[in-house]
Amino acid sequence: MNKLRIIALSVFAVTLYACGGGEASTQDAPKEASEPVVETEVVSDSIELVIEGNDQMQFSKEELKVTEGQVVTLTLKHTGKMPKESMGHNWVLLTTGTDLAVFGTSAVSAPDNNYIPKDMEDKVIANTKVIGGGEEVSITFEAPKAGYYKYLCSFPGHWGVMQGSFVVSPK
Ligand SMILES: [Cu+2]
CATH class of the missing domain: 4.10.910 (30s ribosomal protein s13; domain 2)
Structure with missing residues (x-):
């Protein structure tokens, strides 16, 4: 003492x-x-994310991180040159527990709905439309509750490689 x-x-x-x-x-x-360092992080109300898709059927990021409740503005850029009919990309954030394979496979039958299967729309937290080379699209949505989510491109045949983790930290 x-x-x-x-x-x-x-x-x-x-x-x-x-x-x-x-x-x-x-x-x-x-x-x-010294005591363990407690990092005090100031979390802003909003966050801007950019992810790219290319002609090689790749997303530029395998993980995206946000905080619960943040207003997320996500921009998908297609950096390739191929048209959306042959190398279209979208970005689809799924609810936890949704099977990517089931979603990706069902999506094939929904070309007129941006490859979002109509009977699985309730599994989608947010999605962009399908874009082709040189195009970009932005969407805004509120980050869901803390947890681990998955995103994918649901263009036919792409989900197997074009997917990633969407990590939502608690406030
Ligand atoms: Cu794609």
């Missing part, structure tokens, strides 16, 4: 000395006495 107080007092004294010394460099606090 007493020893602790003495250490605390000497740290205080060193701090005083350092402050008064003008030129004295700031000393690092002794490691053994």
Whole structure:
């Protein structure tokens, strides 16, 4: 107890000395006495995300991170040159527990609905339309509750490689 107080007092004294010394460099606090660092992060109300798709059937990101309740503006850019009929891309965020394979397979039958199968629309948290080379599209939605979600491109044959994790941190 007493020893602790003495250490605390000497740290205080060193701090005083350092402050008064003008030129004295700031000393690092002794490691053994320091408490675990609690990072205080200021989370803004909104976030902008950009993800690209290309002619090689790839998304530029495998993971996107947001915080619960944030207003998310997501922009999908198609950096390729191929038309949307042959190399179209969209970005679809699915509810947890939705089977990507089932969704991706069903999507084939929904070309007139941006490859969102009508009977699975309730599994979609947010989605962009399908775009082709050189195009881009933005959507805005509210981040769902904290958890791990999956996104994919539901253009026929793409979901197997064009998918990623959407991580929502608690507030
Ligand atoms: Cu695609």
